[in-house]
Amino acid sequence: MKVIVQWGRPKFKITHVIFCTSSDLDIPGADLHLVKLLGLELTAKRLILRQGGCHAGGIVLRIAKDMTENNNGARVLVVCVESMQGRV
Secondary structure: OHHHHHHOOOHHHOOEEEEEEOOOOOOOOHHHHHHHHHOOOOOOEEEEEEOOHHHHHHHHHHHHHHHHHHOOOOOEEEEEOOOOOOOO
């Protein structure tokens, strides 16, 4: 939430959410839970990249760049999370 506040624009301006994780396999995915938790518009287009390993962060940044260049007015939120909850 802090990064959205620092961005200084209304949350409804976020048009795309890219969520990256190697540990989430739930359906619905953590991307939907994140959108709801942050109070973003449910119409935001979502992409989740699972099991991408260490290089996934670079991949999602490249995808975000492509989204902004090819969708006029796109505002993309990228979130990379690793949660080891419940794992030994």
